[in-house]
Amino acid sequence: MRAKNVLNRILGILWMPVYLAYDLLTGSLRVGWEILTPGSRISPAFVEVPLRCRSDFEISMLANLVSLTPGSLTVAARQDPATVWVYSMYTESHGSTLRYVHGMEDRLLRATRLEGAPPRPQDLERGERGQRR
């Protein structure tokens, strides 16, 4: 079990740059397209994202990953409960942004924790104007 966890984590660490490169590339292309083509297709929002990260390192790594990807940007962070506020350029809905960030968080926690990423919480959706349901 232990060995599997370690292997899992090593794989997580190794996959990180790949994911990052992918995110960087796709994000750059998407925002670059936005920039180079006329008109505006953005639908930005500031989204509160509760996290499963615990340590400062995890939170800041996640915040940085979000920021590194063109199209999303961490504006604020909170330690306890761990939360980031993400500016997202293409916000279909509150939930879509949450899913996007939590996907990143999954990959991050896989690399930082032996036990891997915990399951995502369910009741975090918010309404159109950000109000809690």
Next chain:
Amino acid sequence: MTPTQIAGDVLILAGALAFLVGAIGLLRLPDLYSRLNGVTISGAFGPALILIGLLVQQPSVGNALKVGLALVIQLATSAVGGSAMARAGYLTGAPQAEETRFDDLVVELDEQAGKEHPGYSRPDT
């Protein structure tokens, strides 16, 4: 010209063009926050391509280490710098684009801030 040189040149040119795209974004995108995403292209993607191009052209263990170091630092710092700037803008009421759908950072029923934020813009004059 060797293939590695060509590959390196292409990578560098791509990086520089990505850089240019980010810069144009600085002109074209509607508000601070979206422009900062353009900056990310120039701060992370562009330099990354250029540095890799450099390594491709001058491959050595030392260079690999240094380029790797530079890459990591550049990515980390540009991300942190972008966040810091976004927060600074938010704190000082940088105007938000009309398209902004919602803002979870707004504290409702806050008398002091409610009138001023969001939508409040205080141009830097």
Next chain:
Amino acid sequence: MSAALLPLMVAVPLSAAGLLALAGLPPWLNRVLLLAPSAGTLVASTVLLWITRDGTVLSHNVALWPDGIAVPFLVDAFSALMLWTTSLLVLVCAAFAIAVGDDRTSYFCPLVLVLSAGVAGALMTGDLFNMFVFIEVMLLPAYGLLAMLGSLRRLRSGRVYVTLNLLTSTVFLAGVALVYGAAGTVNLGRLAGAAADSSMVAVGMGVVLLALSVKSAVVPVHGWLARTYPSTSPAVTALFSGLHTKIAIYAIYRLYAVVFDGDSTYLWIGVVVFGATMVVGVLAAVGEETTRSILVFHMISQIGYILLGVALFTELGLTAGIFYLVHHMIVKASLFLSTGAIEKAHGTGALDRLGGIAAREPLLAIAFMVAALSLAGIPPFSGFVAKLALVAAAFQAGEWVVAVVAVAVSLVTLMSMLKIWGGVFWGVAPEEADRPVHGPHTEAGSTPVLVRPEVPAAMLAPCVVLAATTSGIGLGAAVLLDLGSTAAANLLDTSTYVEAVLG
């Protein structure tokens, strides 16, 4: 004395400064560490004067690199004389500063030590760029001292002082660049006569000399001095007056002699500019209403006199200029200290708020008057010999207009000295003489007490020492004239100096 020890005159005060910054020492030890290196420098420079009195030039290539590569340190009669005078002033001004309590402010002692080290370095170096560095070493502490001590205007003055000096230092550096660009060296020995031979070097050196002229507060670039010096503490003003502008003047003498080889093509510019400096300075002095602002404008006027010596570039002119320089450093410091003592004790330097001090402080009054009369060139004090020699030199060189100007200006000088005398020492104080004052050492905010302001002996002593020195120089002028003419001879014929640089 081995010439290899010359750098110690820089290193010892710097070490003391470093020690003071490193360790939180008790105040008395601070004072000892402040005074001891200055006293040591005074002794050492006396020895140097003795060695160089016959025209000997001591030289040492620092770190023993070959000639033209190493930074050379040199001492001839001129630099020895300047070292002696500057170290005397540092010692006396430091003693005064201790008496008034300036030394208890942050880092006063290390700053003064660094200042004196910079002065010593600038006087000894035979390398143009190294001179720039030592001038900066001298200036940095000055920036701090000016802005941290003195009246409420000190911060504004501090700004003017820093910016002006930074501009001139930068211009100096630009000049060094152009000289290096043209000549490929910054070694004074290698540059000997270069400006006379090459107009490219002449332009570069011209820029350097312009920067030094601004630093010496020559008209029309004199205003900064008048605005800045009166706002700091008296001890600091005295120190600056004796050191900063004088180092610039020294450098002008040295560089014109060595690099221009005294080229007579450009001398007329000096005569015109320095003549104007005499007049403008003295006129402005007469219009001022506080002791220090009068004295500061005088300084500008006298700088014109001192520099006239180099503009004449004759043996008598140089001798007179050097004599004037030394005399002026001592007298001016003496005046700043004696009026400063009054300022400290009575809380003001405004002429209309002082009076009748002569009756209450006779010794101080005598010290002031001796220095004031000396400044105005009244015999038998040193200023008389200086003026006499300079006027004679000007007439001898056929520059009779500037000679007459020099004579006429001395009357206006006397006039403004009498203005101080009349306003401060004679007459009566307009208000109650015993006014509420803070004793010099009480903390701000303590209840003011009615005391009869009195200048303590510790403040008086430095003034008296310097006044006695000016009388001594006047009566024993032969000694200083001898040294001055040796120094002048070294400037007229730079071959000894140049050979010393080039080994």
Next chain:
Amino acid sequence: MVLLILLLVLAAAVIGTPLADRALGRHAGWLFAGVLLALAGVVLALAPSVLADGHTPGFTLPWMPQIGVGLSLRMDGVGWLFTLLITGVGGLIMAYSTRYFPPGRRLGFYLLMTLFAFAMTGLVLADDVVLLYVFWELTTITSFYLIGLSGPGADRPAVRTFLITALGGLALLTAVVLMVLRVGTTRLSEILADPVWSQDPAFATTIALLVAAAAFTKSAQFPFHYWLPDAMAASTPVSAYLHAAAMVKAGIYLLMRFTPAFSDLAVWNAALITVGLITAVVGAVFALQQHDLKLLAAYSTVSQLGLLVAVIGVGKEAALIAATVHTLAHALFKSALFMVVGVIDHQAETRDLRELGGLARRMPVSAGVTALAALSMAGVPPLLGFVTKENIFKGLLEAPGPMWVGPSAATAAVLASVFTFAYSFRFAYGTFWGTPRGSTDVHEAGPGFLAGPAVAGVAGLVLGPAVPVLNRLGERGAADTTGTYYPAGLSLWHGFSVDLFMSLAAIGFGALLIRWTASGERMAGRTLFPVNGPTVFEFLHEGLVGLGRRVGDLTRSDSPTRHLVMPVLVLTAMAGVAAGAGIEVPDQYGGTTHPLDWPLVVLATVAVVGAVMTGSRMACLVMVGVAGFTTALWLFLLGAYDVALTQLVVEILTVVVAALVLRRLPRRFHRAPRSRTVLTALIAAAAGVSAALGTYFLTGRRDISGPGQYFLDHSEEDTGGTNVVNTILVDYRALDTLGELIVLGVSGLIIIAVLNSSGLLPSHGSRWVVVSRRSAAYDADDNTLIMRAISHVLLPLIVVWSVYLTVRGHTDVGGGFVGGLVAGAGFALVYLAAPSASVARIKLAYPKIIGAGILVALSSGVLGYVDGSFVKPLHTGVSLPWGGSFHLTTALIFEAGVYLAVVGVVLTALNQLGLEESRPGDSTLGLMAPTPDQPPTNAPEEGSGDHPEDPLGTVPNGGTR
């Protein structure tokens, strides 16, 4: 030798004054009277030798041999006379002073009086022109103090007197300098004997006018005459001595002394005769107008001095005989009169003629003395004044020039004497015999008080009939000044001659004048001139002060710009002149332009245009940063990697520190008016063009420099280092680096010192935050965590990198400075990432780090003495355990010192400027107490405490959090 003794005795008297004063108080005067009279006796004893045998005792001692100035003394007949007057009359006045002053100490007075006697004696004995000038000025100074110390209200007159006589002194100085330069000696006797006076009339004229100007001011000649009455603010003994007998005679002495040189010069004759006679008449007229006895005596002195000047101006033997003896006569009667004025003032408590009269009965001795002196002054036989004045008429008749000059001059002198007779009468009669007025309770003064005036008065009476005894004196005086012996033939009666009739005319018309003006009463107090001297003086003085104030106003600004613009203008003007003059320059050496340069030119231009145009402080800072980075790129292109690296790091640290400062200031700059902007742009453009042209034409026109080539060729062998720039820094020119390190360290110390004395401004930027404190974006602790985490990773990297750079500097790009700066950047990161200012404060004693750095670098320098010189690096190879060896040099210690100092300064800047705000004395690192005289600061007065950061108000005293 006797002359030196004379002077030494007087000097001893000066030095002994404090002792005598302490012991005797005002009675010290007796002692000095004794000394002076004894000296007068010595002088009299010299009479046979000097006057009869024509000996001239002399003495010489070197003083300033470099310029030939010596302490040379010489006594001829003229000198003898004046010495006698100074000592003799001086002795009488000293005696008189013991009674004039109320009991008590008189240190200042006696000190100055003896000093004056010393100076005056030196003046008349000096045979060195410089020495003469020295004593001349010394009399001026002592006069200044003697007047000024005489009481309230005397200080302005003292100043006026000083300045007017100093003006003359400067003329004398100029003359002295010119003579010495021309003749080549400072010996007065040699100068006077030089043929130059006849050979070069232009030179002689110049000197003559200068000497005359000096004498005119000193001897109160028109139009400088007014200082003498003005100086009557002085006490009576002072006036009697200085303003009657001695100092005013210095001018007479000078004229007589220089007569040998100028007597044939028409300018000299004309100037002296004209000015002298005008003065004589004007002085006499004014004298008659006075109510105040002392002023009367003063104007009388002016008038008599005028006669003397005029007669000296004649330059013939008879005239100079007259001048010689009249000088003596005048000294006697005038000092007597002055002393009597003091007696009257003392006894009757007034000296106003309107309050005096009929005192003869109560003060018979005074009346007698006054009568003798006044009659002598009036030129009435058989007194000495009669004889000497008659000789003056006789002398004036010989005035050179056209026929009419002599008679006209003599007539003017008679006119003056008419008034002299009248005012002499007014003086004596009005006081002692006229209608009794004022207090009746007046007594005769004591014998001590009257002895002085009595001796002087009686001497005039005795010497009248016995005037032939003065023949030798007169003849000697004439011989000394004209060079020829001429029989004086002085006598009370020498038959009916023109001069006798002139004397009689003076007396007769004088009597009529008394009648017409009722003893001058009718003329008294009437304004004859629209202005008076002191008013003119003060007007000129004020004018000069006003002019001075305006000159001072030109630079009276605390705005740095006002002071900066001047050097810039001068520099561009200089560039313009150099360009206009056209300097020969060689061709460019090698290519100067590379295609890659152009982007940098573009970037620099963009940066400059941006910086110039923007009104935002932050934008301006950024644009300047861009310029700095462009400069760094330039340095890369020029192969200066070490420099470029340093430049980069410095640029960043500048931005960091500037950001700490800018938040305290408004966001935008002031907007300047367009006209000013245009002007500024023009000046800047001129400067820019100058710089570009200067660089283009004056650099890049030679091959690599000799030293540069040396370093490239030898650095590895000399120092073991392969990074040549670094070897220059730490080996060849370590002294520069040491200086630079000191500069850096001191900047840290002065930052602390200045903030300790003045405190920091509060943050302006705290108003810029508009978000609610409850917003998640607000909290500092939470939001800095991203940065903190990053800094934890980066800091070790930075520190390792910085040490790596430092150590490898000698052989590769790097060095202590860059290393230290990079480490400083690391600390900056820690500072910036901290959640609050107090956490951010890096708890290291940064001033101590600076001090340690300086000491480490210095000790490495001093270690160099092991090998013979300061900062001489020592080398050794250290074999490494894993093989090979490491080249170890003390330069590395030096680098370590540099590293420490740099780190210390960066820490200082961050910690000190990073405070929210501070008040004077806040820093405990600055050791010792704050300065006592603190200015008020902007800091609010609330106490410190744990205030949360308040976004909508200023944060009070945030620095302590």
Next chain:
Amino acid sequence: MTLALTIGVLVFGAVFLMLQRGLVRIILGFVMLGHAVNLMLMSAGGVFRRAQPLIGYNPADVVSDPLPQAFVLTAIVIAFSITVYMLTLAATGSDDDTEDLS
């Protein structure tokens, strides 16, 4: 020529800023002036040889003059020291800079 041009441009900006009101622009002007003069020093060494003076990296005849580089290094650090101090002055006491504009 390019270097001279750059220097000219920088001096223009520097002098313009130096002659404005308020200490901050003056300081920034000085920073710029420092750059200009440092480049002038480099120019004085000659710009036709542009390789870095590291022994062993480049042929000796293309290596640039190291002495001006040492000068510039010293000058940069000195200028930095003074700049930091002047910035301190700008943050101390009130003057043209601190008068509130809004």
Next chain:
Amino acid sequence: MSIIDIALAAVVVSMIIATYRVLRGPSGADRGSGSDMVFYGFVALVAILGIRLGTALLVDIVVVCTLVGFLAAISLARLTAGGKR
């Protein structure tokens, strides 16, 4: 004109554009974001110059650039927020 030169020109143009944002604002953060980009431009320029001049030494300098450029970015962010942490 080589590919590298084009890349160089692209970066320089980008920096000029970024300069526009620095000058234009409107908010302090906009200026800050512009300046971030300018500084990234310098990192890129150093790297490209390293290739253009064919020297590996510039890589070392790129490392320092990235480290310290970041300081400028966060300093300016801090300044934008008026010093608020």
